[in-house]
Amino acid sequence: MSTKRHVLVCVTAQQSCKQLIEAGRLIADEENTTLGIISVYPSKQCFHPDIETLTSLNECSLRFGAEMTVYFSDNPIEKIAETVSKKEECILVTGFPGKNGTNFIESIHRRIPNAPICMVDGDGTIYRIDRKVKDGHTSYSVAEKADTIICFNK
Numbered sequence: 748m749s750t751k752r753h754v755l756v757c758v759t760a761q762q763s764c765k766q767l768i769e770a771g772r773l774i775a776d777e778e779n780t781t782l783g784i785i786s787v788y789p790s791k792q793c794f795h796p797d798i799e800t801l802t803s804l805n806e807c808s809l810r811f812g813a814e815m816t817v818y819f820s821d822n823p824i825e826k827i828a829e830t831v832s833k834k835e836e837c838i839l840v841t842g843f844p845g846k847n848g849t850n851f852i853e854s855i856h857r858r859i860p861n862a863p864i865c866m867v868d869g870d871g872t873i874y875r876i877d878r879k880v881k882d883g884h885t886s887y888s889v890a891e892k893a894d895t896i897i898c899f900n901k
Contacts, residue, residue, distance in 0.1 A: 757841045842867055
C-alpha cells in the first residue's frame, strides 16, 4: 500500500459513525492507500470519556483495517490540522452537519485549504467537496449524487 496518500475519517462519540468508517474504507480501497480514524473530544471529557462508544468505534475501526486515534483538546480543528500536516497528503472524511451543525468543514478548509474533503450523507453516499479559487475568492461546492466522476457510491 502507498504511504504517500492517506484517508483520515473524523468521527464523534456516536454509534452512527460506523457508516463514516465504512465510507473511509471504500475511499482508501479506491485510492489504494491506508485508512485512519481520528476523534477529538473536549479536554474535560478526558476524565469521564464515553468508554462504551469509544470501544465500539475502535472495534469498528479495527474491523475495517484502521487504527483509531483519540485526542482530548479544546481546539479540534487545530488538532486535526496538526495530524493532517504530518501526512504527505490526506483525504478527510466527515459526515454532513445536522440542523444545529457547526462550521467544522468551513473551519477545516480555512486551516488546511488544500486537503481534499469527502462528506458522507445519511444514506451512505460519499460526496467530494470541491474548492475553487477565482479572482482571489475561494468558494466551495458539493458534488451532486449523480456526479459519478467526483462522487463515490456504494
